[in-house]
Amino acid sequence: MTTQHSGSHSRTTAAAGQRRTIASFTNYRDAERAVDHLSDNNFPVDRTAIIGNDVRMVEQVVGRLNWGRALLNGAASGAVPGVLFGWIFGLFDLVNPLVAALTLALYGLVFGAVIGAIMGAIFYGMQRGRRDFSSVTAMVPSRYDLVVDEEVADEAQRLLAKLGTGSGS
Template sequence: MSMLNRPATGAPVGETVTTVRDYEAAQKAVSTLISAEVPARDIAIVGQGVRTIERVTGRLGYAAAARSGAINGVLIGLLLSAILVIGNPDAPIQLFVGFVFIGVALGMILSLVTYAIVRRRRDFASVTQLAADHYDVTVMAASLAKARDALGVSARTKVVRPPADLTEPPRYGERIAPGTDPAAQTPAGHMIPPRPAAPGPQYGERVGQDAPTAPAEDAGDADAAEAEPRDDDTRP
């Protein structure tokens, strides 16, 4: 991404004209819009599902810190040598090389001191980048038609739902707002008939285990009837 980006101010970004997967495709879409004379101030790239990715590049140590400090120190030494040559063109080459070594030493010392301070919190090197799931190219309403023509995108049609009929009684399974009377919502002449009772078991049908058992009084009468002697048994 460009380093010239300004921080967002929370202003409206307009309506989406196209959606792409990567940032390069979004840049191409913006270039196409600008070529079609769409005002650059009306265009915005909005990243959706933005996340940061930190890639670990290696483990930090005193050796790695000294090596990176030496590389940076070479640049410091060259800068000091250039200042010396500009101030004294007749300076010997040994002095030039000496300033380079001084810069290397300074870079190593600074890098080692910095690593000694932060090594307890962070002992690895990494590179952080910003990524998004997809990018929306948006345009303000004043330039929306021109932007769609430039990208060959048709206008989105909005689906309008028909209004609900409030005079129709609620159907089975519909939720009724709490605190309301379902009978009051049912108009006159549309009374719901009562639900018929379930028929009892017929003769010869097997009743399940969950069927109600006979009352205790009936069971006592049956036991008394069995206890009475029969006339056939009392005859000699």
């Protein structure tokens, strides 16, 4: 859903001067599509911004957390830096850097996974069952305002009017 604003409504002060909200969208995809439409019509898109408003934090629970999952997550998070550090240090071998890099990357994988699993167990044990779930946190705006510099706002509104009325949205 899109709400079009007339030129006299919302105004935002930006570093480059006055800005005007020319449209509001309920999802980011539509705001992105509007900017893409402006770009396709040779509008100076460097004078636009998409601003997320009324932001709320959403924590999506993705599963239960138990000892096995804590060990596995810890091992995975330790293995990645272990491989990278091992590979990088192996590249400094003057005799055969490729073999050394691969060998040390393998050692780093194992060592990092073990240390990560131990750390995962320690952190899980310290929680004492208070947070037995895994989650992913995101910041989600309720609307996205498309703002443009005041000097080019009328042109942007004219171009967006074409998008809403007949460009196969």
